[in-house]
Amino acid sequence: MDMEYLPSYEMSWGTLGTVRPFLNFHAKRDALNIQTALEQKDAPTLIKILTNRSNAQRQIIAQIFKTITEKELSSGLKKALSGELENLLLALMMTPLQFEAYRLRQSMEGIGTDEEGLLEILCTRSPKALANITSTYKEQYNKDLETDLKGETSGDFAKLVLALLKKKKIVGMVQRDTEALAEAINQAKADPGPWITILTTRDSEHLNKVRCIQSPNLYLAQRLETMKAAIVQGVMVSHSEEDLLCVRVAYLRQTGTSLYTALQKQFKGDHLQALLAICRSED
CATH class of the missing domain: 1.10.220.10 (Annexin)
Incomplete structure (x- = not known):
């Protein structure tokens, strides 16, 4: 060597x-x-x-x-x-930071905003990672990520993505949050405020106790189910050095088919071989 x-x-x-x-x-x-x-x-x-x-x-x-x-x-x-x-x-x-910034930019370019594309990154990345992605976005595009998100989203969804971008770990009481969520959804007109606040400010352990969000790995597996090239490549490249093995397990449980096999049914040629190389093996 x-x-x-x-x-x-x-x-x-x-x-x-x-x-x-x-x-x-x-x-x-x-x-x-x-x-x-x-x-x-x-x-x-x-x-x-x-x-x-x-x-x-x-x-x-x-x-x-x-x-x-x-x-x-x-x-x-x-x-x-x-x-x-x-x-x-x-x-x-x-x-990795450039790629996440690129994916966020792609989700906002063109006609219409890819809301799921924004959520995938904003929901699955830690506050520290999001801060680094925001800095890289500024360097790469000479634009402010928060300003772009405000310009490309509206209403409650805009509130959600902006809250996710700035999310911080805050310890909250499970019982209090459960009651707040129940009250918000049981009103004559559902109030999204408490949901946005709790989903974007509580740590993952706390949210698992509230049971109001799914596993990130399951969410990513469901994204892969679309078998759309851009989504598949985005998830696989982004998570290839972190937790793609966990996403593969979630995909198998969700679909009954391994990701390695599913890729072979959808893609072909050199593109398929590259995807398989990143996926690595059957489950």
Whole structure:
């Protein structure tokens, strides 16, 4: 192993992710192999390398590639590939924070707002992660995330997403919250206020006791059930180094079919092979 190219970040073999640091990592070798693969439009080689390296390792490869070629690796991928495979590998080349900021931006662009896309990130990320995503969004797009959310949403949904963006862990009494939620929903005109407050300010352990939200893993599994390329890629890339194994288990319980098998029924070609590489195996 060439220690010059092995960063000092924490290894993640104990995580519930499916993509982990490649032990025999050599960034220059990878960069040169990728350069050749791009010239030959060799998608299988690109997939093999990029789906078998952690994000931190991919960032190092991109830096070495730029030093060698004086070009951005992402630009090379755009020229050599197309369609969903291009989108997937470009997603893998973003840092995790950049990718989450990108997904939020995509959810607000175009005609109509992808409300589920916003909720997926805002509901499943910690307050600290959301603060970092907000900063990255500002750097990446020179726009304020809170301002954009206000402009792209309205009514009670706007209140919800803005509260989620600023959520903090607050210890509350289970009995009090249960009564407040029951009172809010039993009124002649349901009051969304208490629901928004409790759902966005209580920690996950507290919410599990109230039983007013589902497991994040189940929620993500249900998102994957759509089998829409953008959603599948978004969830799998975002959670590939964190908890995709848990999402796979939730998917199997929810559908009776493993995610690995479901992907093979929906996608094909090199795009499928890249998705399977991130998914890793059958359950």
